[in-house]
Each structure stands twice: as structure tokens, then as C-alpha cells.
Amino acid sequence: MDPLGGGRAIGDAPPTGPAVVAESLTRTFGPVTALSQLTVEMPHGVVGLVGANGAGKSTLIKILLGLLPPTSGRAQVLGLDCATEGLAIRQVVGYMPESDCLPPDVSATELVVHLARMSGLPSAVARERTADTLRHVGLYEERYRPIGGYSTGMKQRVKLAQAIVHDPRLVLLDEPTNGLDPAGRDEMLGLIQRISTDFAISVVVTSHLLGELERISDHLVVIEDGVLQRSTSTADATQLSGVVLVEVTDGVAELAALLRAAGAQVADDGGAHTFTVELAGEWVLDAIQDGAADLGVGLVRMQRRRHHLTEIFRPEQEGAHARH
Amino acid sequence: MPAHEMAVEIEGLTKSFGSVHALRGLDLTVPTGQVTGFLGPNGSGKSTTIRILLGLLRADGGRTTVLGGDPWTDAVRLHRSIAYVPGDVSLWPNLTGGEAIDILARLSGPLDPARRTLMLERFELDPTKKARTYSKGNRQKVALVAALASEAELLVLDEPTSGLDPLMEAAFTESILEVKAAGRSVLLSSHIFAEVERLADRVTIIREGATVEAGTIAELRHLTRSQVTVGLDGGADGLSALPGVHDLQVLDGHVSFAVDEVELPAVLAAVARLQPRSIVANPPSLEELFLRHYGDELAAVNGTDR
Amino acid sequence: MTAVAIGTGRAVRPPVADSLAGLGPMLRLVLRRNRVRLVVWWVVLAGLFAYVGTYYTSLFTTQAALNDFAALSNTPSIKALTGLAATPNTLGGAVWTKIWMTCALSLAFGVVFLVTRSGRADEEVGRTELLRSRMLGRHAYSVASWLVDAALCVAVGAGIAVASAAVGLDPAGTGVVGSLVVGASVTGVGLMALGVGAVANQVAGTSRGANALGSAVIGAFYVLRMVGDLGDGRLTWVSPVGWAQEMQPWGANRWWPLVLLVVLAAVLLAAAARLEARRDLGAGLLPERPGPAGAPVRYASPLGLALRLQRGPVIGWSATIVLTALLFGSVVQSMTTLLSDAGSTATAIIGGTSVNALLAMLGMIIAMITTVFALQSAASLRGDEASGILEPQLAGAVSRTSWALQRLLIPVVGAAVLLLVGGAGIGVSYGAAVHDAGQAGRLALAALAYWPAVMVLVGVAVALFGWVPRLAVPLTWGVLSAMWFVVLIGDALHLPAWLLNVLPFSATPHLPLARLTWTPLVVLVLVAAGLVWTGLDRFARRDVQPG
Structure with a gap:
């Protein structure tokens, strides 16, 4: 199963320790600080790297690949030092860049075979793995045509295929869903999830679409302006909050007043027919139902709400942006 | 007040590139002062339509009126009143973002300096950086700021937020609502349904170069069923027999089913009598509308996939 | 918060041998992506020389005809545009006067463009980054492209030498020395251009800039030798193109200017490698500086x-x-x-x-x-x-x-x-x-x-x-x-x-x-x-x- 033979710096034992460690990582470009004192550990599994445009995600990935030296601080990937062991890292790590970087004049098969061989796979193995991988990402007859004629979705699949063709232990995916329509995005997310579950390859994936990361990530790292904002498991980040979202067909103000009178904490949610109630106890749920029945209004929704990732993105601004 | 009731009126638009029929009789209207969503999968003809509206492509057939004029022959006059944000924004690599904003905005008309400053702040864009160093999202911000800082009567936005992060999407929503409040018209192409759902008064859905659905969001919602999930300690007795209830399933104390829109109030009343722990009734999202239209296509794709 | 440098940072560098890791596969890739271009350049340049050689062989059948041609060629215009052969009244000299400068300069510009195609152009669109994310050393891609382009220079020179010898441009009794020198002189110009292109690709931040800079340097060398050829010949030695001219095939048959050209190429390539080791992937030599936040109305x-x-x-x-x-x-x-x-x-x-x-x-x-x-x-x-x-x-x-x-x-x-x-x-x-x-x-x-x-x-x-x-x-x-x-x-x-x-x-x-x-x-x-x-x-x- 291991075509790389002795080339691997690390055995195939189940992963222990973190996949990625960064310590006080700083990187400046002239006057611009892209990363500032970033200290973070990323576990195995699917890690979502969240940040606005220009937050430093791509810089971090390039440092992790050993392509960009940090200005100060250090980073390790799978126990290998990024500043000195770049080649060893790139042997066991796959990378899907964000840019539209595929050469238009070669076919997907040709390109992926070539890149597989550059990762040390013997020719025959590279061909076989390429065929498997391209089939896995859903490219069939098209794979012998020049990439220049591919759609955005097909190009993204080729980029994903080349990142996993050499059976890496970790893949770094930079904005894999960029430019895809909803169906394409769903399929790409499904593929990424299967990379983690079916092939036991750890994944670090960046995106600015938070909903996606919420769906597929086990762990989330949020950076902004090169500074770590948060590093947490997705379950913790989106745990049930003590809030119930209520939507009614009519009579919002009346029902809210009724609940306030019963001692519940009611807050405006911004919607015309919705509000939220602090879940102080089971009695709150009863009060909502009874109140709706008494007023004769239709109860459309009564839902315990999870924190959405957009809320952890910049928690201190939530209050300021609430509409009243 | 603009004189035209419709900012854009398209009827039976056709356009071919060689043997490829990009548009096959497409209809689209953008009422003045409203936000019109323009939905379709990649390659369905949204960008082709928009480029015809701007006089960049010449229509093969059909009738197209923009702000009361013909987009091909009256291009220069019309462009004084139109701001355009392309789907994939190219900029001059060695000019700064700020320079590009001024150029793009002034190409069509006057620029409101106060709004320019406001938009730069709102979209958190550094105008002193060279466009070469911008990501796709930042290039998009440049075109957006230029369009929003202009005084254009009609904004034509081709997938304007595809590279933006969510905070910027909030800024975008706010800005479009301001534009609408000022009585200006917006054509917003997108495949992010939530965005269109939030902003648009009307929606046109196209597929393979032809319009398959058009109307207000509410009108389109009537076309499909709400999905209801109820948490019940007792049984779901009798629910499946109610008129309008379909595909009822019981799983671990949760009952889920689909309801025809017209029967929803009666069904919800019946559910309330069963003392539910929770009720979630989701109105159909545009995503579902969309899947309904393209479902067979997706099924075909998935069929070969799995 | 002040940024205090902790950790080892840049102190530890990767071993030097690593910088060429993956050279073999990169050679294959460069050959694959440029196979048509390489063949076309070779066929056009060697073919051109062969064609003119054959034509002149049939045209100038007597020494008198060659003498007339030499006299007619001895004009300032010819000297300026193409240079005049050291022995213009020989068959080889006539062909050299007619076609050598065209072949040498075409190869020089072609090599500059080829270097950029695998250099800045790929770096600009992120393709180099994709490749570098494999087991590829820092210099492997550049060196692979340089080797392929150097091989083109040698192949074009060899093609010209073979064509020249086959057509029979060498006077009887001289063997094929003149043919070898003329081929080597074209190769020398190509290698020099390779060095120029390599440095230009490191210095300029865009592929356009790299091509412009490389072409400008080659153009300057051409003009310098032109001025030299028109004057007393001293300025000819200032230009590397002039060095190749002064190899004088079918005349002095000098080999040592080739050494100058090869040494210059090696120095330039070494400089390019140094620059490549010092800068960030995707960056030029100068950091991006902030520019104006707005544009004047006239724009x-x-x-x-x-x-x-x-x-x-x-x-x-x-x-x-x-x-x-x-x-x-x-x-x-x-x-x-x-x-x-x-x-x-x-x-x-x-x-x-x-x-x-x-x-x-x-x-x-x-x-x-x-x-x-x-x-x-x-x-x-x-x-x-x-x-x-x-x-x-x-x-x-x-x-x-x-x-x-x-x-x-x-x-x-x-x-x-x-x-x-x-x-x-x-x-x-x-x-x-x-x-x-x-x-x-x-x-x-x-x-x-x-x-x-x-x-x-x-x-x-x-x-x-x-x-x-x-x-x-x-x-x-x-x-x-x-x-x-x-x-x-x-x-x-x-x-x-x-x-x-x-x-x-x-x-x-x-x-x-x-x-x-x-x-x-x-x-x-x-x-x-x-x-x-x-x-x-x-x-x-x-x-x-x-x-």
C-alpha cells in the first residue's frame, strides 16, 4: 500500500500529536504584517481555517509548506520543521492552491501523473493512482482532454486530485469551493469529507464561506489580520445556546408581551415574524405554546438555536450590528 | 423620478456563439426601484444576458430595452446611468485599488466622494495597494465600491459576492438596501440563494438560456411545499391523514413531513394540539426551488457519479 | 503588541542539495510543455542557415562573383545592420554576412522568451507554486528550464555547423573549422541571452517586465556592436554580440571569445540563482509599496x-x-x-x-x-x-x-x-x-x-x-x-x-x-x-x- 517505500519520513502509524503546530509565527512583507505572533495547534481530522480576505490564511499555508520562510517564530507539520524540512513535508503533504494555475495545454491525466511522479511515485504506480484519483473526484472521459477547455468545477477537481494523488497524510486546501455553484460546492465538500473519512487523510481547508466549514470541519481556527482569534472544536463553537427562536404567522408583539409578562427574556431577532427567548427552563416552551394557542396565532417555528459560525467570527460586533 | 416603469425589459432574447446556443428566448424584467434576482447555474447564460444588456455583445434576436433605450445603439447614453460589476473583475495590475475605483466610477458618471469614503470603510478596502496584489475578493470590492459610489440609476451586478467573506456580505446587503431606498434599480445575478432571498423583490430563474420561473419571492414560494419537523413525545396519530401532508416519516420521537402551502395553517393547528416539544416549519428556500428546476440535471450527474 | 523575534527563525537553512531535488521530472515537464516551440525554433534557425547556404552555393559559382558581392556588401548599411564577415569574399563569409546576425539575434530573443515562459509567466499565475508544493527544490524548475534552453542553443549551433559543413561552405583544406566556429558563435550568443533572460526573470516582477528587460539588454548589445562596427571596431568588443562576431568563422577562426560568452552566461546564471535563493516565491526584488489612494479626473x-x-x-x-x-x-x-x-x-x-x-x-x-x-x-x-x-x-x-x-x-x-x-x-x-x-x-x-x-x-x-x-x-x-x-x-x-x-x-x-x-x-x-x-x-x- 505504501508505494513511497522508505521515502517517508514518518511511518504509517495512526496519527498522534497535532497535525500542525505554529509557535509565535510572524511574517512581514515590507511594511505589511501578514501574520503576527500566531501560536496555534491543529489536530488531525478536518480543520477549517477561517478568515476574511487578506487575513493571512494563504501566507500561513505557504509557510507550512516550507515555501515561504517565516520572519520569526517556527512551525511544524506532522512533526517536521517548516523552515528546514520543506522537502520532507511536501512529500507527505498535498496542496491545492487557490489560483487558477493549471496549464491549459496538457490533459488532466498528464498533469496529475507528472505531479505524482514529482512526489516520488514510480511511473506505473503514478498512472494507476492518477486514474483512481481522477475517477474518485468525478472526472471520466474528459481527463484526456486539454485542461484549457475545462469548466471551473472540473479545474477545481483536477486541483483536488493532484493534491491527494500521492496519498499524503495531510492536505492543505486553499478555498476549494471558490467559483462553484451550489451543486458544485456541495459535491466538492462531499469529496473533502470523504478524503478525511475514507482515506484517513487529515485536511486543513480555508474558506470564507462559514456555513461550509461548519458542515465539514471537526476543528476551527479563526484568524484575522494575521492574529489568532479563536481555535476550538466545531462542537464547542456551535454548541446549543440557551435560546429558542420563535416564528409565528401573526401577533409577534402580543406574544412577546405575554411572554415578558410571564418572566421570560425576549429579544428582537430582526425578522418581521420572529423573536428569540432565553431558555430559562422547560416552562418557557410551554408558555410559548400556550400563548400562541391563547392568541390564536399560528406557530411556525420553535427551535433551539445553535450559534452560527458567523457569530463567532467577530463576536464583539454582534451587539453593535443588531437592528432595533 | 425615472420615466420608465421597467429599468430592464427583455423578451425572447436569443444569442449563439457559433453552434452553441447560449440564450434561447430568455425573458427578464427589472422593475424600476426594485432589486431583481437573476438565478441560474454556472453556464446557464446569466453573464451572456448581462453583457448584452451592456452592449458588449449583440443580441441575435428578441427585444431588449434598458432604461428606455436599446443597449446596442444607445450604449453611450445608457452607460451614463448604469454601473456594472463583472463576475470576474480584472483590474490594471500596476494601478492601486483607489485609482481603479475612481477610474471605473467616473467612466460612467460623477462620483460621490462621501459615499466613496463610506464604502471603502464599510468594505475595509485599502485603496493604496496595487491591484496586482489583490485577491479575487478584493478585486470584487474595488468594482463594488466603484458601482456603489456612483450615482447610477441601474446597478448591474454579476455574482458580486462570490469571493467576499460573510462580513462583507453583510456590508453588501446593507449597501444594496440603501441603493433600493434611493429608488434605484438593481439586477443581481447570483447562485447564492440566501443573498437573493434577502434582497430581491423579484426573482427570475433561468436554465440553459431560457427563463423557467419568474415572479416575486412569495409567488414562487407558493409553488412548493414547506418542510415541517415536530418533536413529539406521543404518537403522530392522524397527521398523515390530514389534507396536504406528504411523505410523513417518524424517527426517534421526531416527525417530519411536507405540507402544501395552502394547508399549512390547518396542519400547524393540528400539530399544536399534540403538545409538541418543538416545531420547525421551513418555508422553501430558493435553493429548493432551484433544485426542483435542476433536479433532473443533478440526478443525471449523480447517476454517473454513484 | 510589539513583535519580538523568538524561536530559531531563519537561522537554520535547508541543505543545498535539496535545492535541486526533482530536477529530472522538471526537465521532462519543460520539454513536454515546450516541445513544439523548441522544434520550431530549431527547424527555423538551422533551416534558414541551410537554405541561404545552399542558395549562395548555387549563386556564387566563381571567385569573381564572390568578390563582387563582398565589394557590394562593404557599405555602412550592411555593416550596421548585419555586420560584415571577416572574409566577405569567401562563400562562408557571404553566408555569414547575410544570415548570421538574424540567426544569432532570433535565437537570443527566443531564448529570453522561453526562459520567461517557464519562469516569471508560470510564477505569475501560481503554477510554480503548484509545482513547488511537491518535492521540488528551490532552483529545480529554473535550472531545468535553463538546461533545456541551453540544449536548444547547442542544438541550433550544431545544426548550423552541420548544415554549413554539408553545404560545403568550408574552403578546401581547412576541414570544417569554419563551420564549427560559426555554429559555436550562434550557440554562444544564445547562452549569453539565456543568462540575461534568467537575471531579467529574477529582477522583474512580471512576465511582461522580464521579457521587456531581457529584450532591451539584447537590443542594447546589438546597438553597441553596430556602433562599434561602424566606428573603429573598439566598441564591438563592449558588446557580447560583438564577441561572437569576432570569432570570425572562415577568418581568424577564434575560439576564445566563446569562452568569454560562456563565462558571462555562467556568471549571469549564478547571479540569477543567488537572487532566486534570496527572494520570496512570486515576489520581485522590490517590495510592493503603497500607491495613491485615488486617481485624478483625467484618468x-x-x-x-x-x-x-x-x-x-x-x-x-x-x-x-x-x-x-x-x-x-x-x-x-x-x-x-x-x-x-x-x-x-x-x-x-x-x-x-x-x-x-x-x-x-x-x-x-x-x-x-x-x-x-x-x-x-x-x-x-x-x-x-x-x-x-x-x-x-x-x-x-x-x-x-x-x-x-x-x-x-x-x-x-x-x-x-x-x-x-x-x-x-x-x-x-x-x-x-x-x-x-x-x-x-x-x-x-x-x-x-x-x-x-x-x-x-x-x-x-x-x-x-x-x-x-x-x-x-x-x-x-x-x-x-x-x-x-x-x-x-x-x-x-x-x-x-x-x-x-x-x-x-x-x-x-x-x-x-x-x-x-x-x-x-x-x-x-x-x-x-x-x-x-x-x-x-x-x-x-x-x-x-x-x-
């Missing part, structure tokens, strides 16, 4: 914007023209001294008015440089359309015709200004030597006579832009190259005389040697106007076609 007009965007090229071409012209002017005097020393025979050959013949030829070279500027500027119409930046401009309140005409003002007016400045430059510098202030104005107007010819080529570019936008840019440069080719070796191609005579540059009266005749100039202007009109008319009716 909102197509002309104002074009002036801003083409500021760099306009300044660069102006400086090139001025320096070239001053250099040219400075050697005219010494050249005429040489000519008068040579006696009446030589002056008779070039029409007796030797100074005017030389001045006319120098004016034509200024016009050729101006043409490259004008076509580059005119090709930006299609450049804007292809990159997608045209669409937002046309979405503004400007008609297509107005946009294009404003943009064309730069090549149209710019070419006139460059011609005037270039002619005046020659005049100022020559006038200073002969104490005649009137030369500046006279030669400025003489150079301006080429303006209609330059405009015809601009018209061709505009017509191509209107009718075949996707092919416009390569075809534009193809037309220019074909024209130069025909001017240089048209006789060897058996082309009819009338065709040679209607080419814009041939049709223009060569002032101050010839008399000013208005008819050809008026015809050329009309042709240019017609070409621009048809191109713009078509552009106004067709779809905008990005990409």
Missing part, C-alpha cells in the same frame, strides 16, 4: 488613462531612441573619414554621397525601433480586451470608436515624436562633430518621412484587432517579423521585386540619400487610414471577445 478618459498606463513604455522607448540616436550620430563622422580613406571605389558603391547613405540607413533603424513601440502600443487594444479590462471601460459612457481612437493617439502621435526626436538626436550628435547646427532639423524631418510607413503597420494591427481579435497580437508581430525577414533576405527567397518595393519601409523615400517624393507618402497614409477605418468599423459591430 477617466481613455486617453488620460492610456497615457498613465503607457507612461513606462513611452519613457523607456524614448530613452532607447535618444541614446541610440546620439550614439549613431557620434560615429557618422569617423565612418566618413574611413570612407574617404578608402578612396573613390568605396564611395562610388554607395552612391557617392556616403554620409547621406549612412544617415538614411540610421534613420531607417530609428524608424524600425519606433515601429516596435507603435505596434506594442496598438496591440494593447487587444490586450485590454483579452484580459477582460475592456468590458468595464466600455460599460462606461464612451463609444467603442472613441475609446479606440483615443488609445491610438499614443502610437500615432508617439511615433511621430519618437521619429523627430531620433532624427534630431542623430543630427545633434553628428552636427556637433561637423559643426553644423542645421543637421538636427534636417535629419529630424528625414526620419519623420518614415511616419506613414509606421502608420501602415499600426493600421495592420488595428485591422487585425477588428477582424480577427483572438489572433490579432501574434499576427501583428508575425507581420512585422515577416516584413523584416523579407527586407533582410528577400533576394534569397526569390520574391518578386515589386513585392519588395511596395513594403512600407521600401516604398518610403530614404532621406536624405533619396529625394523627397510625396506620392508614396500620401499613398501610405491613405492605406494606413483605410486599415484603421476597417478595423475600427468592424470593432464597433462585433462582440467583445475576452480571453
